[in-house]
Amino acid sequence: MSTGTIKKVAGPLVIASGMRDANMSDVVRVSRQRLIGEIIEMHGDEASIQVYEETSGLGPGEPVESTGAPMSVELGPGLISSIYDGIQRPLDEIMKISGNNLQRGVEVAALSREKKWEFVPVAKAGDQVEAGDVLGTVQETQVVQQKIMVPYGIEGTVKEICAGEFTVDETVAVIATESGDKELTMVQKWPVRRGRPYVKKLPLDVPLVTGQRVIDTFFPIARGGVAAVPGPFGSGKTVIQHQLAKWAEADIVVYIGCGERGNEMTDVLNEFPELKDPKTGRSLMERTVLIANTSDMPFAAREASIYTGITIAEYFRDMGYSVALMADSTSRWAEALREMSGRLEEMPGEEGYPAYLGSRLAEFYERAGHVISLGKEGREGSLSVIGAVSPPGGDTSEPVSQATLRIVKVFWGLDSNLAYKRHFPAINWLTSYSLYLDNVSGWFNEKVAPDWMEDRQKMMSLLQDEAELEEIVQMVGMDALSPADRLKMEAARSIREDFLHQNSFHDVDTYTPLRKQYLMMKLVLAFYEKSMDALNKGAAMNALLAMAVRERIGRYKYTVTDKIESDYESIMSELDAEIADTFGKEDF
Missing domain, CATH: 2.40.50.100 (RNA polymerase II/Efflux pump adaptor protein, barrel-sandwich hybrid domain)
Structure with a gap:
């Protein structure tokens, strides 16, 4: 065990001398208050220590003691339903000792002894x-x-x-x-900065079903895949993360609140115990681990929090579970990285972020995957990682967003204009993409419907055509469009308002099973295709747009699961009847 003394204190960075026998990444105890820190740089016998607690009041000459072990987490029974800080200290146990405010130097085992x-x-x-x-x-x-x-x-x-x-x-x-x-x-310990080993990675060809229509239908993520959710303030990043944590078809959820507001973590803590898991009927907390490192906690611990969370997630993946990890947000993590880099006087990269920002992000996201775990059983487990990015001013050309997009294969681009129009989820269908689409298309066509991908492409084409027609409308007005183009605009509006818009606070609309998503697609496309056919045969345009059945199509998303088939048949029959009525009516 190496011991030394404090030489310099600069915020969360402490320089200690006499640490020649210590190693990089060793956990150390700083000062007589025994604050937790980690060695991040060595120069001769001087160690630069990143302290994960408030350092005010520390001064030169105080003792520093290395534990001789790297930053590790405890893995074993007791993880589920727990809420930890960024370095796996149980916050509920600390509260019993020190009250509502975190005290420095509190030592509590991560798992109850x-x-x-x-x-x-x-x-x-x-x-x-x-x-x-x-x-x-x-x-x-x-x-x-x-x-x-x-x-x-x-x-x-x-x-x-x-x-x-x-x-x-x-x-x-x-x-x-x-x-x-x-x-x-x-109980076993594992260093957080080292990925847990596995036998081999498997192809990602099964989607992680989330119940969110814009995601499952248009931009799916594969089970074991990685996704980024960048967006400006107020565009709904956190709500999307909460929705995915609640409804994604994962056995275990690890939610990391990295530098986010304390009230958002409070919402999670209040909601999750009351929410019923649709698969088991039990409380959602019975399969959730929370890592809370809010904006008012020491920011250096943000840097460790995402590694703490993903190591716990890998542990459950190794048991053969499907695990979903939400990191909200990696921008706050990168800010902590930038501040520590500045205090270490490293050469800054773009916008002051360290030059190794991209490689650190890659190290984190590459720990996702669908793998065969160690052991003779050959268990298959998966770890899907969804990271929120908070670019300043919504500018996704900034370094964190760009470094993330080079790594992830799904981009759910949030649009402030959609959010201001109260269209949620505010995922822009023209800028977002999923590179898993080809991998999972076979699964959708086989498990849900043989024409799933064909219908999806039809809807996407209508939305793209609408964007082009919108430019003409803004220049010369709606009257300049042909009846066929006007009908196309109405069909695209139906896709936006009746399909893509989803109310996360509505009991039924908050989660949509794949079968219901498919029937919703069929209804929206049936309105367009049958109306276009009728229009070509001489039906009145305004009579088609005034059909009462359109309201029933729009309200179909609020239909409970056990009535989706009967209501679908009823709406289709009504659609056929009303289209037949449009013939012979005069346009006005």
Whole structure:
């Protein structure tokens, strides 16, 4: 263990001398208050330390002590339903000690050392095991069964295995290895800056269904994929993140509030316990881990928070679960990186961000994927990462947005103009894209409907045509358009208002199953195609636009799931009847 003394304090950066025996990335305890820090640079016997707590009052000469271990998280029973700060300190336990305001130097174990868990062995004495093999299971919540796995680097024969109730640090198994017997507990540690190993990555050809129509239909993300949600202030980034956390078809959700407002994390804490998981009927918190590093907390901990969250997510991925991670927002993380870089007097890159901004973002996003985990079972697990980006003034040409877009394959571009028009989600369908579309098209056509991708393309073509016609309308007016183009504009408006617009606060409209999305597409396209056919046969244009059935098509999104088929048939019949009535009427 290396010890030294403080030489200089510059905000969250502390320079300590006498640290020659310490290593890069070691966790250190700073001053007599034992503040948590991490070594981020070494010069001879001087260590530059990033302190994750408030450093006011520290001065030269105070002691610094290295723990000799890198920044790590504890992985084991007790993670689910917990809320941690950026360095995995349980905030509810700290509150019991220090009240509502965080005190410095508080040391609390990430996982309770008092609570007992029912350990059910799967392996038995005499079994040959290797890293990733399951020793036993713990029913953490009614929704999540945690698999207790052999830690990385251990291989041998099970000499002894127990059953019953244990705390996380009591021995549950003994493995005879070549280097001697290893006593294993239900908790293991893993360095946050190193990705957990796996056997191999698999192709990303299954979509992560979210229930959000603009995402699932137009810009899907694959299970195990990465997406970015850039947008200006007030455009709905956080609401989209909340919607994805609530409704995405993932077994486990890890939500990282990185530098965001405290009231937004409060909303999550208040909403998630009350929300019912549509798959299980249980509370959403029973499959959620929250990392809260709000804007009023020490900003240096933001830099660690996304690594803490993704390491926990990888742990559940290794059990064979589908995990969705939301990072809100990586811009705040990058700001912390920029401030530390400035204090280290590093050469600044574009807009003051460090030159290694792009590589750090890539390190984070590349830890996503659909993988075969370690172990003889060959479990398949996936980790999907969705990161919000908050570019100043909504300018996506700034460095964080551009570095992110070079890495991710889905871009949900939020548009302030749509948000001002109260069109939510404010995802611009003309600027957004998904590079997973070709990969997942086969799944949609096979599992939902054989013409899913064909109908999607028809709708996208109508929206693109509308954008071109809108320019003509602005120059010479609507009267200059032909009846066919006017009908096309009305169909595109129906797509925007009846399909793309989705109310996240409506009990029914907040989540749309894929079957219902498909039927909504069919209705909107049926109005356009049948009306165009009637128009070509001499039907009255204004009579077509005045059909009462259009309101029923618009309100179809509020239809409950068990009535979607019957209502669909009813609306289609009414559409055919009303179109037949338009013949013989005069245009006006």
